[in-house]
Amino acid sequence: MKIxxxxxxxxxxxxxQDIVSYISQRDSHARAKHVEHGILSKAKVLSRFxxxxxxxxxxxxxxxxxxxxxxxxxxxxxVIENDMVQVVGIFHTAQTPEKLTSKKLFTI
Numbered sequence: 188m189k190i191x192x193x194x195x196x197x198x199x200x201x202x203x204q205d206i207v208s209y210i211s212q213r214d215s216h217a218r219a220k221h222v223e224h225g226i227l228s229k230a231k232v233l234s235r236f237x238x239x240x241x242x243x244x245x246x247x248x249x250x251x252x253x254x255x256x257x258x259x260x261x262x263x264x265x266v267i268e269n270d271m272v273q274v275v276g277i278f279h280t281a282q283t284p285e286k287l288t289s290k291k292l293f294t295i
Contacts, residue, residue, distance in 0.1 A: 191234045191267070195227075195274045199264075202277040203227075206261070222259070226277060229258035233265055233272045240265075246276070 195203075203223060210219035233240070233256060246253035246264050253275065256263045264276040 188235065189270070191237055191270055191272045193230055193234050193272045193274065195230060196276075199274040199276050206277065206279070222261075226258050226261055226263065229256055230263055230265075230274050232256070233263075233274075237265065237267050237272045 203226060206226070207219045207223050210222055237254065240254040240256050243253045243255045243262075243264060246255070251266060253264050253266055255265070257280070260280045262278045262280055263274055264278070265272050265274045
């Protein structure tokens, strides 16, 4: 079985920081860290069989297939390139799909 390297883009790191900050302010720092750990753990699982996750119809373009995985109410968007999986964004599923199309996700 092929194992992929998983990389979290700077944009996805900022998304995660925003999520942690939001939860810390509205709930607790401990809960925010739990969510952060859960999202990062799910991202690590993408190293095995990332092709098995569905294509995101809103984030994908004509030239780039973006796939997604769900952890709780968070959508982890990623692309597969050669032996690498790059997480390009993290969004709460309550956000509108238009936010995905208006945000530049790719740095590769």
